[in-house]
Amino acid sequence: MEQGPRLDGQAAAILARANREEGTAAQGQQFVTDPLRPSNVDFMPGILRCMSILLRLKGVIVSPQFLMAGLNGSHVTPEGCLRVARKAGLAGRILYRPRLEDIPALTLPCILLLSNDRACVLVSKKGEHIQVIFPETDNAAQNVPLEALKGEYSGYALFASVESKPDERTNAFTIARGKRWFWDVLRYYAPIYRHVALASIVTNLIAVATPLFVMNVYDRVVPNAAMETLWVLATGVLIAYIFDFALRSMRVYFVDVAGRNADVVLSSTLMNKVLSMRLDNKPESTGALANNLREFEQLRDFFSSSTLLACIDVPFLAIFIIFIGIIAGPMCLLPICAIPVLVGLGIAIQGLARRSAEASYKQSMQKNALLVEIVNGLETIKSSQAESRMQRLWEAIVGLSAKSNSESRKFNNLAVNASLLITQFVSVILVIWGVYRIEEGLMTMGALIGANILLGRTMAPLMQVASLLTRVQNSHVALKALDLLMALPSENEAEKTPLDFGMLRPSLTLEKVSFAYPKAQRLALDQVSLHIEPGEHVGIIGTMGSGKSTLSRLLTGLYQPKEGAVKFGGVDIRQFATSELRSRVGVLPQDVVLFYGTIRDNIALGDPTINDHLVLRAASIAGVTDFLRNNPAGFAAQVGEQGKELSGGQRQAVALARALVHDPEVLILDEPTSNMDTDSERLLQRRLAQIARGRTLILITHRLSMLRLVDRLIILKEGRIVYDGPRDACELFHPKGQTAPQTSNAQTPNSRALHPQAAQRTQPEAHEQKPAQGPRVQTATRPAQGSGQAGTRLQPKILRTQPNVTPKPGTSRENTQDSQS
Structure with missing residues (x-):
């Protein structure tokens, strides 16, 4: 079983004494507790307390609970603490400084990483003595001999500084709004796309080698039977093709790297938005919300596939038109005239395709919402004999969705066929015009063949973009839907600096609180006032x-109340960071939800690093140990999706243990x-x-x-x-x-x-x-x-x-x- 942060011998003995009677409670006898509660023991990892102290010394007051809530995984590491500290405006890195004398005084304060996964904050250095703050001493600075700390110092130190940013007075002058969450990420990876553009220039220049090779073979090699020239030309064009293969492979690789990195960042941003969303503004349909998140794949495919490469190749049409002009003279006017026709046709079809894509997107949302409802309520459907009704609803929605998708494909096929027809017309006209020019002695047969090849290369990107019309429209609709999701209000939105309120009396007060659900015409709570004293x-x-x-x-x-205020310890809870407030309150909701994993995972859901003694204590109080006594898997027993492997009472016991685990x-x-x-x-x-x-x-x-x-x-x-x-x-x-x-x-x-x-x-x-x-x-x-x-x-x-x-x-x-x- 995975262990949490280690305790020293004294703390472990105290906690063991406080939980000594838990085995008796598990056998059905009266539960007895020691006067010392787990909440009186500090289980916060030292590195997190050091990070909170460092932030305070830098002028940013942040509680360790705020940092703990932002950690990922089951281990607390300095790198993870740095990532969380960035949310509070702290930028830093870990450097190797083998000697304490190598740390400049101007960089202080900093965090020293000590042996055995410990840490302290170095505040100042004065000769042979240094001033440090240990996380165990409650922010009190101590003068320690330099030699005494050298034996504990690991050689690594964490340096950080507060990032400067404009204050809220500049918000009124913000020009760029809207989808910045999306475009800013792509702009961050723009240097990679610049490499892709450079590779595209070279590959498009190499593409000219084929028509030039064919033209010279027909005009010089065939009439003169110059076999040596043929092999020289063939060797040169093959070398060019090898370079073209390498550059195209690198171009695909760079696009994939940029798309993969952007995908990780954007997916993380979207999930962070969902997790921080205010519940009173949550979309009504869970299935529709899941569908919106799933449609992000449309954007990911667009920016990490051949679609983007086709769009990148479009500006290089000018290169091929110039070469057509060099080879065939005025015949370059044919693609110049065809391009506006193709662009105009695409614009005309875009409007119709956009409406079709929006309708298809809505039908997909409805289909996904119904699917989630059916799967989650399958037991109710069977017991109510509602299978036929749900089957009819599903078939009706699938029929509408299939109709919308068919209409979208119709417009896509129209664009592809129209662009192909225009390209064929231009190719035939070019051949006819070229024959007359050959008859007049104005160009050679090789030039005509080369110009025809270049014409096909010129029109190819436009035809490829036309074939991707449906994907482009779906990506545009998906971006609009996700932008609406990102615009929803989040928790801690107005929070500038998440203060550490320290010790507060656990009293609760409601002052004339009124609340109504979104789209509701009646108040759920109307002018409610009450006060609850600590210990009541x-x-x-x-x-x-x-x-x-x-x-x-x-x-x-x-x-959040529509009117009035809710206070904890006399402080409006809107001043708290949500992690700070909820670390003080244990909640058992009416609708119990368990997640796939073990029973221990679900009890320690909010803190995977929690000590096993606290898990066992909470499980004993809630009665989890009563039904685990005869289970060979113990706390490693799987609960299944939504706790389906447990009974209703067992799920409730696990959720109660989750509320009690931190002794709130x-x-x-x-x-x-x-x-x-x-x-x-x-x-x-x-x-x-x-x-x-x-x-x-x-x-x-x-x-x-x-x-x-x-x-x-x-x-x-x-x-x-x-x-x-x-x-x-x-x-x-x-x-x-x-x-x-x-x-x-x-x-x-x-x-x-x-x-x-x-x-x-x-x-x-x-x-x-x-x-x-x-x-x-x-x-x-x-x-x-x-x-x-x-x-x-x-x-x-x-x-x-x-x-x-x-x-x-x-x-x-x-x-x-x-x-x-």
């Missing part, structure tokens, strides 16, 4: 579509036991009750039994809070006819004065000294399979609220996209 355990319930899952996504920054300050659990049986749920409750001590817990559920873990209850209805107060004061937990216990403000620290409606429901009236009555709630419960309260699901129905908390008429309801929450 809060349950959120409500009917379907009331806004529970939307609220959890707003708290983690997946959605805040836990947001959305229906954590919806797919678990009664025994598994009770065991999870006991484990969560221990692990959630001292942690902020937000539990979204329909099960009354899970609410034992919370002290405060929030009820949502139609995107508004209709109850916010102590759990025990809510009428849901008292049989009909019983009165809720009286609760004073002094005795209920969990009641929230931030929400005035909730405060009026939970605090007694001062002038009457009567206990406040919460909203009367009638519950329709349905016992699940199994015994006890663990299987009970809640369907609250608000019957009456006090006048000051009654929702206003016309209150917006949540969009149907959240109806499954």
Whole structure:
């Protein structure tokens, strides 16, 4: 099993003691934890902390979590850290400096790479002492003797500087807009294409050798039987052909290299855009989005195949026309007149072909979207006996797509046949004209044959471009579609410098937050305000579509509010880098998604370098070890695509372990036991009750039994809070006819004065000294399979609220996209 970053002996012993009781929990006994939590141990690799310190010394404040989120692969290397640091505006490289004395003072600070994969930051040098910052000493500089560090120094140092760039005041003067993400990459590889152009000049000049050879053979060798001259000419033209072969091979190689490098950069840019896309602006159809990304192959083929070479050869038509003029005189006017005709015909067909290509592209998107829906919902289709309906839909879409493709091919064939016809006409006219000129003694037979060969070479690139009309149009449409994708807003778009906020109180606040999904006519959340203190355990319930899952996504920054603000530790979450915010919050979403790989890969999904002790601890809490106990593969067991090899409850346990693996300050659990049986749920409750001590817990559920873990209850209805107060004061937990216990403000620290409606429901009236009555709630419960309260699901129905908390008429309801929450 792959190991994460190594710990020193003391840290390893502390963590082992903190997890000593996990084996007992895996056997179904009560989970016991040591007061020291994994979150109290720093697992951040030293090189990342050194990079964060170096950036801070250079004037750029970046958290190590921001750098960690940008790493690829399972190993933290100095080269990988440099690539990530470029996102923060730092440019640098690793140099070999065998002696510390060889490092100039003007290049400081820099990172020294030490033995055993360690590092430190060299701040300054003063004689026989140097000032360094070790990542283990919390940014405190230390004076260390030079000789003491020489034994640890590996001879390599990382030097970096902050790149200077114009500030935001210059944005208004930006001239070039649009598809810069695409053209800038090609412009970067323009030097390679210059080599291709130079090779094209030489190959086109060599192409003149054939007509010259034929002309001299007919005019000089044949009439005079000059065999020696024949062999000299043949040897020369064969040598020219060998050079032509070499140059053409090199030209194809250079185009392939440039196309391959551009493909890697552009594909990475597109995937980075998809991964950083704001979810509230994500395209509705996953299949259509996948089709747009797949159509990038059209662009890749265009810029890394013979298509580009044909386009490069077009400007060299002038060379052949000049040689025709030298050999045949005024007969060069024939290709000069034919070229505008071909170009005009191509322009006329382009407009029709463009509309056909756009229609074909749309049909391809729809076909791909339906295909993804059918494959993902195959079980539902079979159980609903909807095969015939899906077959009809598929055949209808395929028919439309085939019609559009046929129309595109029709225009392409028209362009090819028309260019071929014009070329044949010009060739016949040239021969007829040449015969008359031979009769008049103005040219020779060899000149006529050579001119005819040059004419064919002149018209060949135009015919080849005409045959590629469909590919050109498809590439143009694909570029437009990808440009629309690149124009979508991304997370951290307004982030100039991702600050490191350090230690913050894990409190959560919503201030008059409203949110609506794109194209929705109603609000999913309407003027919601609440405050959650650190260490508070809060349950959120409500009917379907009331806004529970939307609220959890707003708290983690997946959605941005239309109005109001969401704050973590008193700081607006829009000031955080997304990696900084989500490293503090563990989330179990309602819809669990696993990726192809092992169970360990899915638990450590966001951090492949994570220590195995943390993986085992999280798996024990979530109950993953319960079903892995008898599996020979253990944590190396494959989950299949989307976790199809696991049951629903097992997938939920793996996802819960993923949320707990870093022991986050805040836990947001959305229906954590919806797919678990009664025994598994009770065991999870006991484990969560221990692990959630001292942690902020937000539990979204329909099960009354899970609410034992919370002290405060929030009820949502139609995107508004209709109850916010102590759990025990809510009428849901008292049989009909019983009165809720009286609760004073002094005795209920969990009641929230931030929400005035909730405060009026939970605090007694001062002038009457009567206990406040919460909203009367009638519950329709349905016992699940199994015994006890663990299987009970809640369907609250608000019957009456006090006048000051009654929702206003016309209150917006949540969009149907959240109806499954």
